[in-house]
Amino acid sequence: MEFRELAALFKCNKCGSCTSVCPLYQNTVHEGMAARGKVALLEAVADGRLKAGESVRAKLEDCLLCGACATNCPSFVPTTDLFLEARAGLAKDLGLPVPIRMLLAALRSPALMSLGTPPLALLQRAGIPRIMLEQLGGLLPDAVRAGLRSMPPAPLRSFRSQAEHLPTNGDGRRGTVGYFAGCFMNWGYAEAAMATRTMLTGMGFRVEAPAVVCCGVPHRAYGDIEAARDLARKNIVALEAYEHVVTDCASCGAALKEYRHLLKDDPDYRERAEKFSRCAADISEFLVKHEFPKPEGHIPLRVTYHDPCHLVRGQGIKSQPREILKAIPGVEYVEMQGADVCCGAAGSFCVTHPALSESVGRDKADHVIATKADVVVSGCPSCLTQLRAMLAAKGSKIKVMHPMELLAASCKAGGGESK
Numbered sequence: 001m002e003f004r005e006l007a008a009l010f011k012c013n014k015c016g017s018c019t020s021v022c023p024l025y026q027n028t029v030h031e032g033m034a035a036r037g038k039v040a041l042l043e044a045v046a047d048g049r050l051k052a053g054e055s056v057r058a059k060l061e062d063c064l065l066c067g068a069c070a071t072n073c074p075s076f077v078p079t080t081d082l083f084l085e086a087r088a089g090l091a092k093d094l095g096l097p098v099p100i101r102m103l104l105a106a107l108r109s110p111a112l113m114s115l116g117t118p119p120l121a122l123l124q125r126a127g128i129p130r131i132m133l134e135q136l137g138g139l140l141p142d143a144v145r146a147g148l149r150s151m152p153p154a155p156l157r158s159f160r161s162q163a164e165h166l167p168t169n170g171d172g173r174r175g176t177v178g179y180f181a182g183c184f185m186n187w188g189y190a191e192a193a194m195a196t197r198t199m200l201t202g203m204g205f206r207v208e209a210p211a212v213v214c215c216g217v218p219h220r221a222y223g224d225i226e227a228a229r230d231l232a233r234k235n236i237v238a239l240e241a242y243e244h245v246v247t248d249c250a251s252c253g254a255a256l257k258e259y260r261h262l263l264k265d266d267p268d269y270r271e272r273a274e275k276f277s278r279c280a281a282d283i284s285e286f287l288v289k290h291e292f293p294k295p296e297g298h299i300p301l302r303v304t305y306h307d308p309c310h311l312v313r314g315q316g317i318k319s320q321p322r323e324i325l326k327a328i329p330g331v332e333y334v335e336m337q338g339a340d341v342c343c344g345a346a347g348s349f350c351v352t353h354p355a356l357s358e359s360v361g362r363d364k365a366d367h368v369i370a371t372k373a374d375v376v377v378s379g380c381p382s383c384l385t386q387l388r389a390m391l392a393a394k395g396s397k398i399k400v401m402h403p404m405e406l407l408a409a410s411c412k413a414g415g416g417e418s419k
């Protein structure tokens, strides 16, 4: 395993600042969980004291990739970049385990996900996952139990299949948006995706949602860089003709903005990726930049907000979602303690590391409950799923919503334009 950023690795002076912000360290008080422990591990690999094998990979995967350590490191050690590079090196040297290869292959196939969603939706409507959890909870393997509780509320029809039957895509007086319907939003949170579309068309944008593939975040996280690059190229081809590329999934948005780094050594795509990443925007960023019309419908709710890691640290977006929520008449906004601390979902981490994920998620649920909010809002489908599961586990009735759902509800209540 080789490091392109070897000098960055040895910048770590072991000060320990990263331990105070690492949600896993805070829950376990285990050095190996924090960036300092992982950096020490990689230093040992880099100078030949330790062989890079499965045990090193297991330690590196004890990580949410939340970025809190990198953001708070006084020596500017790019910890998460180093961990991703090491994961890629290990994937190249050791290959990936079969279940992970299967997961990543499934995520590369929109056809497979299209086929799987309606049966999943029917099972959910019949209450099968809930019954299995209630009746067999203790007997099920941890990963299966975590998988059942981590399922998004699958719609019977994906966002794209619903949108293509609508009579209009908007009048386009302010231009056309290429909407990136990420896997989770398209197949798991179609209603929220529809709310995003409603807001954009209501502002005068024509919205088109061409067929895209997975943004590549899971492939990059597991170290399958070539698959991530292949997906990036496909998405660039699908959307590069649009002046604006907008997504409402924090993870997808961070990935689209990273394509310029991912493809910087590809002579055919370097410039295209650079331009594409500059055009990509999260919906909250886009609405604020384009001066969204103030919603008029009264929504008398106490609302709090959870910052997705891929939005607050991945894209530096913190004020815009709050600005949108505070603009809704009737909303009483309340800040929660540790709003920008990871919720513990971290993509498939909640299934591969259920105990760690739940311990972090329980802390987040406690902070949400302490606000006495009626609704907790977040712009990431993975966070929405984790928040819903963690709040339900505590018997809380607090609703979990995407910011566009609340905004669209206010516009609708105020008789705002939607097409």
Ligand code: SF4
Residues within 6 Å of the ligand: 011, 012, 013, 014, 015, 016, 017, 018, 019, 035, 036, 039, 069, 072, 073, 074, 075, 076, 077, 079
């Ligand atoms: S990674 Fe940064 S914050 Fe953590 S111990 Fe090293 S220098 Fe300190």
Ligand code: SF4
Residues within 6 Å of the ligand: 021, 022, 023, 024, 025, 033, 034, 035, 062, 063, 064, 065, 066, 067, 068, 069, 070, 079, 080
């Ligand atoms: S990325 Fe997050 S979970 Fe991983 S070591 Fe850094 S702070 Fe801890």
